[in-house]
Amino acid sequence: MVTETRAIDAPHRGLVQTFVRFREIGLIAFIVVLAFFVTLRNPVFLTFNNLRDIVLNISILVIVALAQAMVIITRGIDLSVGSTIGLSAMMVSFMIAAMPELSPWLMLPLGMLIGAILGSFNGTLIALGRVPPIIATLGTLSIYRGLIFLYSGTKSTINAYEMPPAFRQIAKGAPLGIPNLILFAVAVAVIVFLFLRYTRVGRDIYTVGSNPDAARFAGIPLQRTLFLVYLISGLLCGLAGVLWASRFESAQNNTALGFELQTVAAAVVGGVSTLGGSGRVIGVVLGAFLLGVINNALTLIQISPFWQQAAQGLLILLAVIVDATISGRLQRMIGGRS
Amino acid sequence: MSTKLKLFAVMSLLLPMLIACGGSAPATDGSATNGSATDVSPTTAADSQPASDSASGGAKTYVLVPKNLGNPYFDTANKGAQEAAQELSVTVTYQGSAAADATQQIQLLNSLIAQNVNGLAISANDADALVPVGKSAIDAGIPVVTWDSSIAEGGRTVHINQAVSADIAAIQIKMASELAGGSGKIAILSATSTAPNQNEWIALMQEELKKPEYANLELVETVYGDDQDEKSYTEAQGLMTKYPDLKVIIAPTTVGIAASARAVQDAGKIGTVFVTGLGTPNQMREYVKSGASPQFALWNPADLGYLAIHALHAIASGQIEGKPGDSFSAGRLGQYTIADDGTILLGPPTVFNSDNIDSFDF
Numbered sequence: 001m002v003t004e005t006r007a008i009d010a011p012h013r014g015l016v017q018t019f020v021r022f023r024e025i026g027l028i029a030f031i032v033v034l035a036f037f038v039t040l041r042n043p044v045f046l047t048f049n050n051l052r053d054i055v056l057n058i059s060i061l062v063i064v065a066l067a068q069a070m071v072i073i074t075r076g077i078d079l080s081v082g083s084t085i086g087l088s089a090m091m092v093s094f095m096i097a098a099m100p101e102l103s104p105w106l107m108l109p110l111g112m113l114i115g116a117i118l119g120s121f122n123g124t125l126i127a128l129g130r131v132p133p134i135i136a137t138l139g140t141l142s143i144y145r146g147l148i149f150l151y152s153g154t155k156s157t158i159n160a161y162e163m164p165p166a167f168r169q170i171a172k173g174a175p176l177g178i179p180n181l182i183l184f185a186v187a188v189a190v191i192v193f194l195f196l197r198y199t200r201v202g203r204d205i206y207t208v209g210s211n212p213d214a215a216r217f218a219g220i221p222l223q224r225t226l227f228l229v230y231l232i233s234g235l236l237c238g239l240a241g242v243l244w245a246s247r248f249e250s251a252q253n254n255t256a257l258g259f260e261l262q263t264v265a266a267a268v269v270g271g272v273s274t275l276g277g278s279g280r281v282i283g284v285v286l287g288a289f290l291l292g293v294i295n296n297a298l299t300l301i302q303i304s305p306f307w308q309q310a311a312q313g314l315l316i317l318l319a320v321i322v323d324a325t326i327s328g329r330l331q332r333m334i335g336g337r338s
Numbered sequence: 339m340s341t342k343l344k345l346f347a348v349m350s351l352l353l354p355m356l357i358a359c360g361g362s363a364p365a366t367d368g369s370a371t372n373g374s375a376t377d378v379s380p381t382t383a384a385d386s387q388p389a390s391d392s393a394s395g396g397a398k399t400y401v402l403v404p405k406n407l408g409n410p411y412f413d414t415a416n417k418g419a420q421e422a423a424q425e426l427s428v429t430v431t432y433q434g435s436a437a438a439d440a441t442q443q444i445q446l447l448n449s450l451i452a453q454n455v456n457g458l459a460i461s462a463n464d465a466d467a468l469v470p471v472g473k474s475a476i477d478a479g480i481p482v483v484t485w486d487s488s489i490a491e492g493g494r495t496v497h498i499n500q501a502v503s504a505d506i507a508a509i510q511i512k513m514a515s516e517l518a519g520g521s522g523k524i525a526i527l528s529a530t531s532t533a534p535n536q537n538e539w540i541a542l543m544q545e546e547l548k549k550p551e552y553a554n555l556e557l558v559e560t561v562y563g564d565d566q567d568e569k570s571y572t573e574a575q576g577l578m579t580k581y582p583d584l585k586v587i588i589a590p591t592t593v594g595i596a597a598s599a600r601a602v603q604d605a606g607k608i609g610t611v612f613v614t615g616l617g618t619p620n621q622m623r624e625y626v627k628s629g630a631s632p633q634f635a636l637w638n639p640a641d642l643g644y645l646a647i648h649a650l651h652a653i654a655s656g657q658i659e660g661k662p663g664d665s666f667s668a669g670r671l672g673q674y675t676i677a678d679d680g681t682i683l684l685g686p687p688t689v690f691n692s693d694n695i696d697s698f699d700f
Contacts, residue, residue: 160600
């Protein structure tokens with residue numbers, strides 16, 4: 001099995017695999033150290049309830065960050081994820097508010113369908129229209145956000161009391177003891193992992209990203225793969241939109257505004273290369289978890305709100321540096337041994 | 339019903355995006371605009387009756403001009419205005435533009451002046467841009483009362499102020515004290531740390547807390563949710579985690595109050611932690627009923643519309659001139675006096691709770 005790292009030649013395969021296995025160590029180390037210091041400042045950090053809150057808060061981020069990671073692996077970027085989430089959340093909320101007798105579970109495929117349509121429009125622009133991804137999705141970021149305003153009109157908000165309780169249970173329910181929201185994130189992570197590792201299209205995504213020219217010569221349908229990856233991204237955003245509306249019990253014009261930056265941050269902190277061709281599911285999940293820990297920590301240690309945003313950026317940078325340093329050391333260590 | 343139609347409309351608009359590529363984007367944008375415009379037009383048609391017969395003696399005709407049509411907040415104000423119209427035996431028409439836009443509003447006002455209506459009650463989309471048109475109305479002998487949002491001085495006869503900051507601060511501390519049972523820890527969840535109105539209210543609330551009757555209330559922290567749903571929710575969670583014995587969260591912002599109530603509900607702390615502050619009934623209905631936020635405040639837009647029409651009628655019928663110190667009667671709201679700065683204060687904010695919330699829809 002070929003790993004995600006590009007340009008692997010046979011003699012070094014064992015070495016590279018060892019390195020890959022270690023690659024998230026730096027990130028884990030940073031999270032542990034951060035958790036240690038936050039707990040010193042406020043012991044509440046390590047309580048079960050607080051950790052559950054962190055995991056709940058990042059569940060939607062994990063889903064969308066995985067979508068973003070797949071796009072970035074193909075050397076692209078999807079800036080329209082926030083708007084796609086918002087539009088899907090708004091349309092689904094209008095639907096369920098107008099027809100509360102519908103099964104709320106029906107909203108999941110509906111949201112995914114809306115997301116997939118929006119995503120395939122991105123895909124069409126990029127794969128068929130050859131528009132650079134950053135420009136295409138920057139455009140649809142505005143178009144989809146504009147559609148939210150047009151669609152919701154003067155009503156502008158769907159409030160909690162208009163949503164049937166069963167709809168809110170999609171994200172909040174916990175029939176298996178674990179909140180559904182977390183189960184959704186875990187399920188998506190597992191499916192994406194299997195998809196990237198064991199399916200033809202999944203492998204193609206890496207190949208297209210690591211070397212588009214070679215991929216074309218190898219007979220990999222480049223345009224189709226690109227189209228699919230944006231479609232999948234939209235589909236996952238559609239799912240995230242339903243979960244968002246259910247969890248936050250409302251749909252507003254500014255739902256998920258600016259969320260795209262968080263997803264890019266989670267993916268990149270999680271080791272997805274912006275040059276394309278490499279990135280792992282476990283890394284993205286850890287990246288999202290790190291962002292969740294940072295957000296939670298900043299509220300718990302009572303840092304001045306004026307400093308919070310700057311501190312957030314600083315910690316993200318620090319995490320990337322620590323990760324790169326530790327990974328580099330490990331690589332040299334392994335290299336020295338063999 | 340129209341919601342379903344809208345859904346299918348947008349769905350069918352999205353499908354062509356799949357088939358056509360590139361150039362279809364502007365087209366989609368345009369046709370969606372039309373869809374939205376037709377959605378608004380029934381409101382326009384129903385509400386905008388010509389006020390042409392107004393000049394011909396008899397009952398006076400006033401026009402209530404909101405920032406835009408189809409906004410539940412202004413629709414509620416219109417209900418109050420119609421109530422006042424019945425009491426005074428005058429006609430009040432409700433006319434506005436589809437979008438909250440100063441240019442469109444100026445065009446509408448010019449046409450109303452040309453129709454020679456008896457008075458205008460305006461919620462201005464721009465304080466300065468509307469001064470010339472307000473002035474030309476006054477010059478034409480049409481009194482201009484502004485409400486909700488003012489035209490700068492020179493372009494209006496009087497302005498109805500919905501609330502003063504001190505009252506807004508006082509009512510929130512009073513509600514918090516009632517919910518906390520007179521003592522305990524309270525926290526404030528605000529919008530952004532730079533919002534001037536928020537900071538003014540917070541400062542006044544801190545003043546209010548110095549009063550002896552609130553001596554046992556302890557304000558532990560002020561946090562900022564940036565008027566984002568997600569961030570406000572996380573900040574409210576953080577408050578409950580940091581202060582396990584927290585009793586009340588005051589959120590003087592409509593986004594923050596709903597997010598806080600939801601966080602309390604999700605944490606299973608209904609009855610332990612209470613949320614209060616400023617919100618709208620539609621947004622808070624669920625949480626008032628669940629007990630997460632038993633009471634909150636805001637001015638009542640129906641009273642605002644009601645008072646605007648009473649003030650307008652008092653001026654238009656010559657009972658008062660609209661000068662500072664003038665005093666007039668506003669039906670069920672009682673007697674009002676114009677302050678030195680040419681404004682009329684509506685009064686203390688309305689408190690919403692489970693007893694009255696279902697009679698409001700905005």
